[in-house]
Amino acid sequence: MADHGWQVRVLDAATPGSGGSGNAAAILYPKLVSAELTPEHIQSQAFLHTLKVLEDPRLAPHFQASGVLWLQTRKQHVDIGPDHPWWQSQVWSLNAEEASAKAGVALHHPALWLPNAGLIHPEGLLASLLAHKNIELLTHHEVTEISPNHSGWHIQVQPGHQREPITLDAKHLVLAVAGGAQQLLATQHLPLKPVRGQITTLKRPLALKTTLCYGGYLTPGFHGQHVLGATFQPGRSDTSPCHQDQLANASALLDAVPSLTTQIGLHENVMSWSARASVRWQTPDYLPMVGWLPWPADYERLLSTRVASRPMPEEIQELPKIGISLGHGSKGFSQAWLAADLLCQALLAKPQAQHSDLQERLRPDRFLLKAWKRGQLRSTAP
Numbered sequence: 001m002a003d004h005g006w007q008v009r010v011l012d013a014a015t016p017g018s019g020g021s022g023n024a025a026a027i028l029y030p031k032l033v034s035a036e037l038t039p040e041h042i043q044s045q046a047f048l049h050t051l052k053v054l055e056d057p058r059l060a061p062h063f064q065a066s067g068v069l070w071l072q073t074r075k076q077h078v079d080i081g082p083d084h085p086w087w088q089s090q091v092w093s094l095n096a097e098e099a100s101a102k103a104g105v106a107l108h109h110p111a112l113w114l115p116n117a118g119l120i121h122p123e124g125l126l127a128s129l130l131a132h133k134n135i136e137l138l139t140h141h142e143v144t145e146i147s148p149n150h151s152g153w154h155i156q157v158q159p160g161h162q163r164e165p166i167t168l169d170a171k172h173l174v175l176a177v178a179g180g181a182q183q184l185l186a187t188q189h190l191p192l193k194p195v196r197g198q199i200t201t202l203k204r205p206l207a208l209k210t211t212l213c214y215g216g217y218l219t220p221g222f223h224g225q226h227v228l229g230a231t232f233q234p235g236r237s238d239t240s241p242c243h244q245d246q247l248a249n250a251s252a253l254l255d256a257v258p259s260l261t262t263q264i265g266l267h268e269n270v271m272s273w274s275a276r277a278s279v280r281w282q283t284p285d286y287l288p289m290v291g292w293l294p295w296p297a298d299y300e301r302l303l304s305t306r307v308a309s310r311p312m313p314e315e316i317q318e319l320p321k322i323g324i325s326l327g328h329g330s331k332g333f334s335q336a337w338l339a340a341d342l343l344c345q346a347l348l349a350k351p352q353a354q355h356s357d358l359q360e361r362l363r364p365d366r367f368l369l370k371a372w373k374r375g376q377l378r379s380t381a382p
C-alpha cells in the first residue's frame with residue numbers, strides 16, 4: 001500500500017517480528033506438488049512471485065539464494081520427473097552422492113535440488129519494508145477494538161507503558177495480526193487454528209552449504225548461526241521454548257543426516273542451544289484468507305435473513321469492508337506478497353484477469369459462505 005502512495009500507519013501490539021515472523025531465518029521454498037497441480041497451486045505461484053519481489057534492491061540484501069535440498073526420505077518422498085513443469089528450471093533430481101557434493105556434508109538419501117530457493121533474514125527484511133517513507137510504525141500499540149464509522153474505521157488502541165488508551169480513524173483498515181484477529185473480529189467463520197513450532201539455533205559452524213529439508217530442516221550458516229527446525233504442534237499456542245522440543249529437532253536431523261552427529265556435538269547439553277517458539281495460524285484448507293471482507297457482524301446478519309437458494313441481499317455490497325491477510329500457516333514469507341497485491345488491486349479497482357481465480361480461492365468469507373449454503377448460518381445467527 002505504501003508503494004502505491006497511501007500513507008500507512010502500522011500498529012503492532014509488540015514489535016514487528018515478535019510473532020511467527022521473528023525467527024532467525026525463514027526458508028523460501030515451494031511445497032512441491034504433482035505436474036498437473038503445479039500451475040494451479042497457490043504456494044507454487046507464491047514462491048515464483050516472491051522470487052521476483054525479492055529482486056527489488058531494497059529487499060534483495062535480505063535474501064540468500066543458497067538453495068534447498070529436499071531429501072527423498074521414506075516419509076518425505078515426492079515423485080517429480082521430466083513431465084513436471086519445473087523440471088530442470090526450478091527442480092533437479094540428484095542421487096545421494098551428487099546431493100552430498102551440493103550440501104558439503106555426507107547424505108544417504110537422493111534429493112530434489114531447488115537452486116533458486118533460499119533463506120530470508122526476517123529481521124532485516126521487516127526493517128527494510130517498514131523504513132518506507134509512506135509508513136509510520138507505532139510499536140507497542142495494541143488494537144483493542146475496531147468498528148466501522150461513516151468514513152472508514154474507528155480504532156481503539158492501547159499504547160504500552162501504562163499510557164492512556166487512544167482512538168484513531170482510518171479510511172482503510174487491514175488486519176494482518178495472525179491469531180490476534182480472533183479477539184478483534186467476533187466471528188467463528190475465520191477459522192484460525194494454532195500450530196506451535198520451536199526452532200533451535202546453533203552457533204557452532206558446520207560445513208553445510210545449503211538448506212536441508214527432511215520433514216525438519218537445517219539451514220547453512222546465516223548471520224552467524226544455523227537454524228534447526230521445527231516442531232509442528234497443532235492445537236498449541238504457548239510460546240515458551242522447552243527441552244523436549246530441542247531434543248525433537250536434534251533427533252529428526254540426526255535420523256535424516258547421521259553424518260552431522262559429530263559436527264553438531266550431540267553429546268553437549270542440548271539446552272545450551274538457544275531456542276524460540278512461536279505460532280503458525282492455519283486454516284482448515286491450508287490456504288490463507290485474503291481480501292476485503294464485509295464487516296462480519298452485519299454480513300452474517302444479512303446472510304442469515306436469506307436462504308442460500310435466493311440471491312444474496314444487495315445491501316451486502318454497501319457494507320464497510322475490512323482488509324484481511326490471515327492464516328498464512330507455514331508459508332507466510334512467500335504468500336504475504338500475493339496477499340498484499342490482491343488487497344491493493346481491489347482497492348485500486350484494477351482487477352487483473354490472472355488474479356481473479358486467486359481472489360476467489362482466497363476470499364476470506366469462503367468459510368462463512370459454506371456455512372450459509374449448508375443452512376448452518378441461518379440456524380446459528382442471532
Ligand SMILES: Cc1cc2nc3c(=O)[nH]c(=O)nc-3n(C[C@H](O)[C@H](O)[C@H](O)COP(=O)(O)OP(=O)(O)OC[C@H]3O[C@@H](n4cnc5c(N)ncnc54)[C@H](O)[C@@H]3O)c2cc1C
Nearest residue numbers: 012013019020021026027143177178180197330331332333
Ligand atoms: C517455527 C516456525 C517456523 C516457520 N518457518 C517458516 C519458513 O521457513 N518459511 C515461511 O515462509 N514461513 C515460516 N513460518 C511461518 C511464518 O512464520 C508465518 O506464516 C508468518 O510469520 C505469518 O506472518 P503474520 O504477519 O501473519 O503473523 P505474525 O508474524 O505472527 O505477526 C502478527 C503480528 O500482529 C501483531 N498483533 C497481534 N494482535 C494485535 C493487535 N490486537 N493489535 C496490534 N498488533 C497485533 C503481533 O504483535 C505480531 O507482530 C514458520 C512459522 C513457525 C512458527
